[in-house]
Amino acid sequence: MKLKKLLLIGVVLLPMLACDEPDTSYLTETNLVIDIPITAHLSTFNENANPAIENYDFNGIGIFCLGYSNELKGCPGDIMQIIPGTGSTLSFEWLKSSETIKKLQLNISYKTQGESLYAKIKTVDLLQAGSSLHNTNKSVSLDDILAPLISRLNENPRYYISIQVNGTANFNINKNAEVSIPMLIETEYHAPRFTL
Numbered sequence: 224m225k226l227k228k229l230l231l232i233g234v235v236l237l238p239m240l241a242c243d244e245p246d247t248s249y250l251t252e253t254n255l256v257i258d259i260p261i262t263a264h265l266s267t268f269n270e271n272a273n274p275a276i277e278n279y280d281f282n283g284i285g286i287f288c289l290g291y292s293n294e295l296k297g298c299p300g301d302i303m304q305i306i307p308g309t310g311s312t313l314s315f316e317w318l319k320s321s322e323t324i325k326k327l328q329l330n331i332s333y334k335t336q337g338e339s340l341y342a343k344i345k346t347v348d349l350l351q352a353g354s355s356l357h358n359t360n361k362s363v364s365l366d367d368i369l370a371p372l373i374s375r376l377n378e379n380p381r382y383y384i385s386i387q388v389n390g391t392a393n394f395n396i397n398k399n400a401e402v403s404i405p406m407l408i409e410t411e412y413h414a415p416r417f418t419l
Contacts, residue, residue, distance in 0.1 A: 248303070248411055255292070255404040259285035259388055263396040278325075281396045282389035290381035302380045307366070307373045308405030313349065313388065314362035317398050324356040327363065327390040333375050333382040341385050344371045350390075369404060 261283035290302075315324065327349040332341035349363045350356070356363070375382055386402055 248409060251408045251410065252308075253406060253408060254308075255287070255289065255402075255406060257285040257287050257386055257402040257404075259283040259386060259400040259402065261388065261396045261398060261400055263392065263394075265395075266391065277393065279392050279395050280389070281392055282387065283400060284385060284387040285402065286383060286385050288381060288383050289376055290379075302408060303411045304409040305373055305376045305380070306407040306409065307369055308407060309366055311365040311369055311404045312362040312402070313365055314401050314403070315356055315398075316361055316401065318356065318358045318361050320358045322357065322392065322394045324350070324390055324392045326350060327356065327388065329365075329368065330385075330387040330389075331372050332385040332387070334385075335379070335382060341383075344375060365402070365404070373406070 261281050263279040263281035266278045266280040289305075313327075313329065318324070328346065329349055330346045331344040333344055334341045345368065347368055372384065375384070388400055
């Protein structure tokens with residue numbers, strides 16, 4: 224009888240002692256890049272105005288879904304957390320010496336795949352009064368602005384995110400702006416692993 228009890232205890236304890244808790248958490252460093260095609264139109268036409276001081280209103284929109292993007296191809300398992308890196312920018316790398324962006328606004332929105340309308344996350348003016356973007360200053364830092372976006376992506380990485388830019392420039396824009404967001408993606412892989 225004692226032998227049966229010892230054998231039963233051994234059978235119960237053996238799997239508990241043989242299982243190691245696997246390290247299933249993985250970190251993947253990536254840089255999410257979103258191209259935003261921009262179009263512009265002459266804001267006002269005045270026959271008496273100096274043509275060298277023309278103003279163009281521009282806008283553009285880029286839509287992405289992190290859950291279905293190439294940035295997650297190297298990430299095993301389910302996304303547990305998205306940690307923003309430093310160095311997020313909105314850049315206009317193609318600006319020439321005579322080209323100036325005078326006003327710049329960023330609008331970030333999100334929606335699920337089944338919804339038709341986007342809900343606003345944040346709208347912010349990126350250029351303070353008197354500042355502008357030109358050939359020596361071609362980008363704006365977004366590090367302080369993206370916290371609500373990262374929060375939404377942590378809530379659901381399969382949200383569709385809309386990043387819209389609009390503003391005023393002294394030239395007709397028909398190129399792409401680029402949003403670059405460095406991030407660290409923590410994923411968890413669920414697979415049983417036994418060691419003997």
